[in-house]
Amino acid sequence: MREIWMAVKRFLKERFSLRGDTDYEQNTIDAVRRGVMFKGVNLWTLIFATLIASIGLKVNSTAVIIGAMLISPLMGPILGVGLGTAQYDFPLIKKLFKNLLIATLFSIATSWLYFCLTPLAEAQSELLARTSPTIWDVLIALAGGIIGMVAVASREKGNPIAGVAIATALMPPLCTAGFGLAVGSVQYFAGALYLYIINSVMIALGTFRVAKLLKYPVVEVHTDKQRLTKRIIALVTVVIIAPSIFLAYRLVKNTVYEDSVNRFVATAFDLPDSQVLSKELSADPQGNKTLKVFVIGTPVDSS
Incomplete structure (x- = not known):
């Protein structure tokens, strides 16, 4: 039995080992450090990527938003923080x-200026999707950070970095934060900025874990300072994740309630010669909910 377990262990270790496919450590470190500065080409690229993403969010074009995420150089300094x-x-x-602060401020300022000048003032679904982050966004960003660092560390870089840029969506939340400032909405600004912070912290955390797994060389620092750094990482992670769990719970609760309302309407108003035009669900400050259903056709008995 022990021999079988050891054989399985060797098989899994061989299959999941990253050592055979990774580039020289210094090459990876140099590659990450090259993308951390926001000046010249990088800054111009960031500004126009922000403009493209803002336009995509405003006209509700997923393809345009994806293009902006692929262009954006924001991933570099975040991977650098983790490493x-x-x-x-x-x-x-x-x-x-x-540099990350400079990039963040320039992105928000660019999107704010665009949304101040654009005649379209209504928030589209692509904008609204960036205002209520949940625990699922945390998991996506963490997984993105892990695979992003694995891709950077590999000899053949491949396509994962592009996929990570799309999945973790760093640019759209910043543009949504700019929209929130432009229309004076604290909810939009705070929600989008929180999503951006989640993505940034979790990508950096994923990068940190991979770099530790690959045993990258450390700068000589006192053991107490290393221990303090690990405690700060743990504290920041908990503080960042906690609100997202509550928001996820609220989202699930609302979704379950809305599903029950839809089932009730479909059953209770399944009447001959009648059709449901629309329904309106509202709640007063005390939390009492009211459902209004608008029906055409044969009059419905109120009982």
């Missing part, structure tokens, strides 16, 4: 946070 943290390279982390 720098894994190496305890604090000067690099400081530099990365500075």
Whole structure:
């Protein structure tokens, strides 16, 4: 039995090992560090990617939004934060946070300016989708960070980075935050910014875990400082995740309730010579809910 277990263990280790496919450590580190500065070409690329994403969000075009996410250079400094943290390279982390802050401010400012000038003022579904992040966004971003770092560390980079850029959606939340500022909506601004923070932190965390797994060299720092860094990472992760769990619970609760309302309407108003035009569900400040159903055809008995 022990021999079987050892054979299975060797098989799994061989199959899941990343060592055979990874590039030289220094090549990976250099590749990540090259994409962290936001000036010149990178800054212009970011500004126009933000503009494209803002237009896509406003006209509700998924294809345009995906294109903007592929163009955006935002992924670089976030991967860099994860790698720098894994190496305890604090000067690099400081530099990365500075560049990430610059990129964030430029993106929000660009989208704010666009939405201030555009004549279209109504929020489309692509915009609204970025205002209520949940635990599922946390899981997507974490998985994206892991596969993103695995792709960067591999000899053959392949297509995962493009997929990560689309799945984790860093650019749309920033544009939605700019929209929130333009229309004066704290809900849109705060919700979108929270989604952006979730994505950024979880991508960095995924990168951190992969870099640790691959045993990248660390800068010589005191053990106490390393221990403090790990505690800060744990604390930030909990603080970031906690609200998303509550929002996910509320989303599931609302979805279940809306499904029950739809089933009730479909059953109760399945009448001959009558058709449901629309339904309206509202709630007062005390939480009492009212359902109004608008029907045409044969009069319905109120009982």
